[in-house]
Amino acid sequence: EVQLVESGGDLVQPGGTLRLSCAASGFTFSAYTMSWVRQAPGKGLEWVSTISASGGSTYFADSVKGRFTISRDNSKNTLYLQMNSLRAEDTAVYYCAKSGSKGYYFDSWGQGSLVTVSS
Amino acid sequence: EIVMTQSPATLSVSPGERATLSCRASQSIRSNLAWYQQKAGQAPRLLIYGASTRATGIPTRFSGSGSGTEFTLTISSLQSEDFAVYYCQQYNDWLMYTFGQGTRLDIK
Numbered sequence: 375e376v377q378l379v380e381s382g383g384d385l386v387q388p389g390g391t392l393r394l395s396c397a398a399s400g401f402t403f404s405a406y407t408m409s410w411v412r413q414a415p416g417k418g419l420e421w422v423s424t425i426s427a428s429g430g431s432t433y434f435a436d437s438v439k440g441r442f443t444i445s446r447d448n449s450k451n452t453l454y455l456q457m458n459s460l461r462a463e464d465t466a467v468y469y470c471a472k473s474g475s476k477g478y479y480f481d482s483w484g485q486g487s488l489v490t491v492s493s
Numbered sequence: 494e495i496v497m498t499q500s501p502a503t504l505s506v507s508p509g510e511r512a513t514l515s516c517r518a519s520q521s522i523r524s525n526l527a528w529y530q531q532k533a534g535q536a537p538r539l540l541i542y543g544a545s546t547r548a549t550g551i552p553t554r555f556s557g558s559g560s561g562t563e564f565t566l567t568i569s570s571l572q573s574e575d576f577a578v579y580y581c582q583q584y585n586d587w588l589m590y591t592f593g594q595g596t597r598l599d600i601k
Binding site for chain 1: 525529542546548582589594
């Protein structure tokens with residue numbers, strides 16, 4: 375059974391930094407593209423970032439480009455999201471998501487980690 | 494950026510009845526469309542990918558159709574556990590994945 379467990383969410387001041395982690399199990403982590411998707415309180419879903427299976431390629435939504443970094447450690451089956459220069463509009467639940475085998479949909483999701491940016 | 498528009502925003506249906514949810518893309522996305530179900534306080538769950546292929550473990554009462562710009566999710570006979578928010582997502586636009594704003598399915 376695929377399991378994705380996020381951690382690292384917290385209350386942080388505007389301009390601050392935070393790193394989220396996602397521990398994966400139940401599948402061959404190193405074989406799959408992984409992503410982060412976020413959901414602001416009471417709002418819809420927004421794709422944030424994607425990293426290739428090897429970690430050699432990374433992609434970001436315009437809203438976070440230049441501020442967020444995605445990485446992975448395939449030896450530890452763990453995905454990361456480094457968030458810098460945080461803004462109030464980054465407040466959201468951040469989900470770790472595994473890509474499907476037949477396209478860039480998301481076939482498994484973690485339970486989410488809440489990031490609150492506020493002074 | 495491809496804009497995904499879902500309608501209606503809220504749909505009220507009685508248990509046992511059929512529900513039809515719509516999703517429209519601002520340009521052709523071929524069949525690169527997924528549907529997700531999200532219950533309050535939970536993560537989204539994949540229902541459909543490739544516009545019409547059910548994900549593993551999804552009941553047959555869920556079906557998807559469409560291609561190009563017009564898509565439909567049909568739930569043939571609503572069960573109590575189906576009342577939730579449903580999102581469509583396009584993955585045709587390389588690394589600019591976008592979601593619809595969601596349709597809330599309420600008990601009538």
